[in-house]
Amino acid sequence: MDPLVRPDIEEFARASTTPEPELLRAIAEETQQLGARAGMLTGRLEGRLLKLLVAILRPRRVLEIGCFTGYSALSMAEALPPGGRLVTCEISEEHAAIARANFARSPLGDRIELRHGPALDTIAALDGPFGFVFVDADKANYPAYYDAVLPKLADGGVIAFDNMLWGGRVLDADDDTDDTAAIRALNARLAADARVECVLLTVRDGLTLVRRAAP
Numbered sequence: 640m641d642p643l644v645r646p647d648i649e650e651f652a653r654a655s656t657t658p659e660p661e662l663l664r665a666i667a668e669e670t671q672q673l674g675a676r677a678g679m680l681t682g683r684l685e686g687r688l689l690k691l692l693v694a695i696l697r698p699r700r701v702l703e704i705g706c707f708t709g710y711s712a713l714s715m716a717e718a719l720p721p722g723g724r725l726v727t728c729e730i731s732e733e734h735a736a737i738a739r740a741n742f743a744r745s746p747l748g749d750r751i752e753l754r755h756g757p758a759l760d761t762i763a764a765l766d767g768p769f770g771f772v773f774v775d776a777d778k779a780n781y782p783a784y785y786d787a788v789l790p791k792l793a794d795g796g797v798i799a800f801d802n803m804l805w806g807g808r809v810l811d812a813d814d815d816t817d818d819t820a821a822i823r824a825l826n827a828r829l830a831a832d833a834r835v836e837c838v839l840l841t842v843r844d845g846l847t848l849v850r851r852a853a854p
Contacts, residue, residue: 643804643806643807643841643843643844643845644841644843649684649843652684653682653683653684656683656684656687657687658683659683659686659687659714660717662713662741662744662745663683663686663710663713663714666708666709666710666713666741667680667682667683667710669708670707670708670710673708679707679775680707680708680710681707681710681711681714681775681801682710682843684842684843685711685801685842685843685846686710686711686714687714688842688846689711689714689715689773689799690714690715690717690718691718692771692797692799692848693715693717693718693719693771694718696770696771696795696796696797697720697770698719698720698723698769698770698771698793698796699719699720699722699723699724699770700723700724700725700726700767700768700769700770700793701715701719701723701724701725701726701769701770701771701772701773702725702726702727702728702762702765702769702771702772702773702788702791703715703725703726703727703728703772703773703775704727704728704758704762704772704773704774704775704776704784704788705728705729705758705773705774705775705776705777705801706727706728706729706734706735706738706753707729707734707738707775708734708737708738708741709727709737709738709739709741709742709751710741711773711775712725712727712738712742712751712753713741713742713745713747713748713751715771715773716745716747716748716750716751717747719747719750723750724750724751724752725750725751725752726751726752726754726761726765727751727752727753727754728753728754728756728758728761728762728776729753729754729755730755730756730757730758730776730777732755735753735755738753739753758776758780758784759780759783759784759787762784762787762788762791763787765791766791767790767791767792767793768791768792768793768794768796769788769791769792769793769796770793770795770796770797771796771797771798771799772788772792772796772797772798772799773798773799773801774788774798774799774800774801775800775801775802777818778802778805778817778818778819778821778822779817779818779821780821781800781821781822781825782821782824782825782828785798785800785825785828785829785849789834789835792851794851795850796850796851797848797849797850798848798849798850799846799847799848799849800825800846800847800849801844801845801846802822802844802845803822803825803826803839803844803845803846803847804839804841804844804845805818805819805822805844805845806844808822809822809823809826826839826847829847829849833852834851834852835849835850835851835852836849836850836851836852837849837850
């Protein structure tokens with residue numbers, strides 16, 4: 640996927656952002672050994688943004704859809720208030736095993752519960768509310784994830800959808816693949832949904848923040 644921001648500007652943004660802890664740096668380096676899949680890593684810039692959002696919102700419960708190697712979950716766990724918990728969903732057995740091992744390396748690992756299996760099934764079995772929800776999983780299911788998590792969002796809670804610019808493919812009228820069509824449709828739906836207010840941030844591949852609209 641081609642970068643949306645000039646590489647030198649992206650690097651300047653990373654360098655101008657608070658560094659992540661040493662364990663997360665190690666996890667990021669180890670994730671690069673997975674090859675092309677390493678592109679799914681949240682990384683320093685977005686990881687620090689997720690931590691900051693959790694620190695601001697102070698949610699007692701966080702839900703993550705799409706765990707990968709655990710970098711984003713550990714980033715958010717840093718800012719959980721005392722007694723806070725994070726549930727993360729992962730469908731890949733390989734990725735779940737890597738994430739569990741990474742959680743075990745961290746003193747924050749006991750704040751995280753990993754659920755292996757289809758995320759929609761996991762969400763259906765969970766009771767809300769969740770004060771923060773981070774969605775970074777299979778793109779074709781993004782609209783379904785929105786429908787599943789909105790009723791379980793706490794008052795004042797926020798949903799964050801990653802990859803909402805999808806490498807610029809959302810602007811390609813000839814790209815009607817399932818993933819692109821789903822992201823394009825969700826962008827339009829969120830902007831028109833009177834129940835919520837949203838903003839699409841041009842951070843990395845696009846991060847949309849969603850909260851219920853004021854009555």
